[in-house]
Each structure stands twice: as structure tokens, then as C-alpha cells.
Amino acid sequence: MKRLTLLLLFAIVGAAHGYYRDNSLLARVTVYWAHGGRGADRFTSQHKSATGQRLQQGHCAVDPRKIPYGSRVVLPDGTALRAVDTGTAVQNRKAARKAGRTSYERNAIVIDKFFETKRQALMWANSNPPFVSVKVISPNAPPVAKPNITNAEPIALSPTPTPSAVVPNPPRSQNSIASASPSGGAIRNPLGRLGR
Numbered sequence: 001m002k003r004l005t006l007l008l009l010f011a012i013v014g015a016a017h018g019y020y021r022d023n024s025l026l027a028r029v030t031v032y033w034a035h036g037g038r039g040a041d042r043f044t045s046q047h048k049s050a051t052g053q054r055l056q057q058g059h060c061a062v063d064p065r066k067i068p069y070g071s072r073v074v075l076p077d078g079t080a081l082r083a084v085d086t087g088t089a090v091q092n093r094k095a096a097r098k099a100g101r102t103s104y105e106r107n108a109i110v111i112d113k114f115f116e117t118k119r120q121a122l123m124w125a126n127s128n129p130p131f132v133s134v135k136v137i138s139p140n141a142p143p144v145a146k147p148n149i150t151n152a153e154p155i156a157l158s159p160t161p162t163p164s165a166v167v168p169n170p171p172r173s174q175n176s177i178a179s180a181s182p183s184g185g186a187i188r189n190p191l192g193r194l195g196r
Contacts, residue, residue: 070139
């Protein structure tokens with residue numbers, strides 16, 4: 001009984017410290033914008049981020065103690081944001097503590113997504129849920145190769161014969177099956193007779 005309790009204690013402590021982490025986190029996603037209003041301060045209106053990069057679409061503010069700068073934050077819709085900024089409301093998780101209905105939601109991290117205009121920001125905020133599960137990819141992670149799907153031509157499973165290469169079908173014997181193979185010839189039954 002003591003061993004089981006000790007093992008359970010190590011599992012809880014290990015999970016709390018992130019040893020069994022899959023980099024998926026619950027996040028309260030908020031919005032901020034560059035041009036005026038409550039969502040902008042003097043640095044944001046000048047497109048200045050905490051890392052010195054110029055703010056643009058696809059950037060977000062995070063708590064650098066939880067998500068390091070340069071990380072990619074992948075939202076459930078597949079949108080990838082680059083963590084380049086921070087703010088006091090993001091660090092103290094004010095939005096999560098106020099909007100969360102459960103303790104799990106109140107303990108969520110806050111990610112502030114950047115937009116150029118207030119209209120864009122509010123449209124996005126009204127059409128997406130406030131709490132989502134996000135995936136965090138660290139800046140040191142190797143890049144994932146993307147498949148090249150720009151070719152619009154259909155994939156040919158077998159080469160099409162040219163008119164000059166078409167040969168009339170040979171007479172079928174009793175030892176061949178009536179269907180043709182992808183290369184155009186008859187498929188021979190390995191047992192030497194028709195499948196019955």
C-alpha cells in the first residue's frame with residue numbers, strides 16, 4: 001500500500017512539473033489591436049513588441065515564464081501565432097480568472113492575439129470560443145516538412161497506353177482469370193484453374 005501511494009505521489013509531482021507534458025495547454029485567447037481604443041497602449045500603437053520585433057498579424061502576447069519568446073502557438077483551427085510580446089494582463093491571467101467558470105478555466109494561461117484594427121479583433125473574438133486547447137511548439141523544435149500540393153495535375157495510378165502501343169487481347173485460356181492487370185495483361189491464377 002505504501003509503494004502504491006508513493007508511486008501515485010511521484011506521478012502527480014511529475015505531471016505537475018511537466019515531465020509528462022504533451023505541450024497542449026488550455027488557454028484563454030484574448031485580442032488586442034494597434035490603432036486606438038482600450039486594446040492598445042503606446043507601444044502597441046507604434047507596433048513595438050517586448051522582443052523588439054515589429055508587431056503584425058500572426059503575432060501574440062504570452063507570459064514568457066510559461067511560453068518562451070519565439071515559440072509557435074497553434075490554435076485549434078490550425079492558425080499558428082508567433083510569441084513575440086507580453087503584457088501585465090497576460091502575465092497575471094486577469095481574463096482567465098474573470099471569465100473562467102471552473103477552476104480549470106480560471107487557471108488557464110492567457111494568449112493575446114494581435115490585430116491591426118479593432119474591427120478585425122472583435123470579429124475574430126466574437127466568432128471563436130474564449131477557452132481553447134492550444135499546442136505550443138518551442139523555438140528550438142525542428143521544423144516540420146510541409147507536403148508540396150501545388151501541382152494541380154491528377155495523379156496517374158498506371159501509365160496510359162499510347163495508341164501505337166495498344167495490342168489486341170490474346171485469347172484467354174482456362175488457366176487465366178478474366179480480369180486485366182493494371183499493365184493491361186491477364187492475371188494468371190496461381191492454382192492453375194478458375195476460382196470456384
